[in-house]
Amino acid sequence: xxxxxxxxxxxxxxxxxxxxxxxxxxxxxxxxxxxxxxxxxxxxxxxxxxxxxxxxxxxxxxxxxxxxxxxxxxxxxxxxxxxxxxxxxxxxxxxxxxxxxxxxxxxxxxxxxxxxxxxxxxxxxxxxxxxxxxxxxxxxxxxxxxxxxxxxxxxxxxxxxxxxxxxxxxxxxxxxxxxxxxxxxxxxxxxxxxxxxxxxxxxxxxxxxxxxxxxxxxxxxxxxxxxxxxxxxxxxxxxxxxxxxxxxxxxxxxxxxxxxxxxxxxxxxxxxxxxxxxxxxxxxxxxxxxxxxxxxxxxxxxxxxxxxxxxxxxxxxxxxxxxxxxxxxxxxxxxxxxxxxxxxxxxxxxxxxxxxxxxxxxxxxxxxxxxxxxxxxxxxxxxxxxxxxxxxxxxxxxxxxxxxxxxxxxxxxxxxxxxxxxxxxxxxxxxxxxxxxxx
Numbered sequence: 001x002x003x004x005x006x007x008x009x010x011x012x013x014x015x016x017x018x019x020x021x022x023x024x025x026x027x028x029x030x031x032x033x034x035x036x037x038x039x040x041x042x043x044x045x046x047x048x049x050x051x052x053x054x055x056x057x058x059x060x061x062x063x064x065x066x067x068x069x070x071x072x073x074x075x076x077x078x079x080x081x082x083x084x085x086x087x088x089x090x091x092x093x094x095x096x097x098x099x100x101x102x103x104x105x106x107x108x109x110x111x112x113x114x115x116x117x118x119x120x121x122x123x124x125x126x127x128x129x130x131x132x133x134x135x136x137x138x139x140x141x142x143x144x145x146x147x148x149x150x151x152x153x154x155x156x157x158x159x160x161x162x163x164x165x166x167x168x169x170x171x172x173x174x175x176x177x178x179x180x181x182x183x184x185x186x187x188x189x190x191x192x193x194x195x196x197x198x199x200x201x202x203x204x205x206x207x208x209x210x211x212x213x214x215x216x217x218x219x220x221x222x223x224x225x226x227x228x229x230x231x232x233x234x235x236x237x238x239x240x241x242x243x244x245x246x247x248x249x250x251x252x253x254x255x256x257x258x259x260x261x262x263x264x265x266x267x268x269x270x271x272x273x274x275x276x277x278x279x280x281x282x283x284x285x286x287x288x289x290x291x292x293x294x295x296x297x298x299x300x301x302x303x304x305x306x307x308x309x310x311x312x313x314x315x316x317x318x319x320x321x322x323x324x325x326x327x328x329x330x331x332x333x334x335x336x337x338x339x340x341x342x343x344x345x346x347x348x349x350x351x352x353x354x355x356x357x358x359x360x361x362x363x364x365x366x367x368x369x370x371x372x373x374x375x376x377x378x379x380x381x382x383x384x385x386x387x388x389x390x391x392x393x394x395x396x397x398x399x400x401x402x403x404x405x406x407x408x409x410x411x412x413x414x415x416x417x418x419x420x421x422x423x424x425x426x427x428x429x430x431x432x433x434x435x436x437x438x439x
Contacts, residue, residue, distance in 0.1 A: 003028050003398055007406050014114040016419045033390045037253045045373045053079050053368040061159045069102040070353030072163045073224045074360040079165045082347025085340055090333040091167045093326050098153045099223040100323040104146025106354035107316045110417040112139025115309045118411040119201040138190050145187040148180055167337030177327050184324050191317035192292050198310045199296025207303040212276035215352050221284040224351035239348040241359050258381040269384030272356030274311040289318040305415040342368030353378050355419055379418045
């Protein structure tokens with residue numbers, strides 16, 4: 001039977017922000033796939049200009065309520081790169097700790113509230129809670145453990161206010177962490193349960209040959225330092241990001257689409273996020289995280305995007321494990337920050353947001369005033385890969401009932417946990433004027 005149909009989702013559910021999907025099938029052949037982001041652009045790069053360098057962490061944190069730490073960390077690393085500042089010792093450990101908090105709360109929100117309902121056949125987590133109350137309660141408590149880390153170290157749960165270039169405005173005393181250490185011991189067991197729980201879900205048989213791109217650090221699973229590497233041979237410093245990757249405007253999206261412009265066959269989509277980090281850094285996971293990943297059926301590389309829910313769960317376990325390691329060995333720093341002296345320079349920073357590689361570049365003058373800014377969010381980098389997944393996923397499923405196919409297409413997008421508000425950050429405007437001389 002030659003099927004002709006249009007699948008149209010005007011507002012994607014269980015994702016952060018405003019996006020839509022249109023799939024066009026004519027006479028049994030897939031003709032078009034459009035993952036559309038229509039949320040208004042937010043112009044953060046524009047209104048960072050003219051602000052002091054010290055304001056960048058607090059301004060960029062407002063880009064996202066789910067992953068503000070990633071934006072803060074990328075901005076402070078870029079500013080410190082510009083000013084020749086290095087943060088080491090306990091302060092560096094605390095930066096990893098606040099990142100652990102963000103990964104836990106963000107990953108758990110996605111795993112339990114946004115993605116698990118797809119695999120268990122529920123429209124949302126509220127309906128899922130009626131049949132799986134213990135799982136939902138576990139997820140809520142686990143998420144709170146991540147929030148508590150961010151609250152204590154960042155000053156509040158949403159848009160932390162304690163992060164600054166050079167370190168923190170205040171660092172908690174060792175005794176303030178003691179109640180949280182006990183809760184994190186419970187969270188570690190809950191995270192193991194989460195990995196094993198998600199590993200039992202029924203996954204479509206769908207593996208892809210991705211170019212994975214992520215940070216790689218010689219000694220640790222990456223949060224905010226290292227080279228940018230890929231499984232196709234890329235290995236560059238963060239400052240060289242724009243030589244290899246480029247954003248382009250596509251009419252259907254208020255977010256820019258990113259491509260790897262120096263790929264072997266030229267201008268190719270690529271994949272950032274948990275699958276990429278996991279594949280490129282499996283050997284840097286804690287022993288418990290590696291062991292639990294294998295127990296859930298994962299190898300050191302996962303090419304099935306539907307299994308990203310398991311990989312996110314593994315990263316949650318790693319983040320809890322890492323948070324406990326840091327806190328159990330924590331020594332208070334002598335001061336909460338290192339001195340910073342502005343100078344005219346350009347600085348580059350990248351960190352691993354829960355959804356993937358996040359790149360910042362700032363040019364500042366001798367007084368530390370921002371002259372220009374560039375921010376490349378992970379969801380913008382993944383847009384082309386999301387569409388390519390749909391192009392490859394849909395053809396073998398065209399005989400499915402329309403409602404079921406629509407559900408699976410939405411699920412394929414939710415595999416990426418897209419943060420649409422983050423991605424719609426700026427549009428380039430080209431203004432052409434013509435003058436007519438009146439006589």
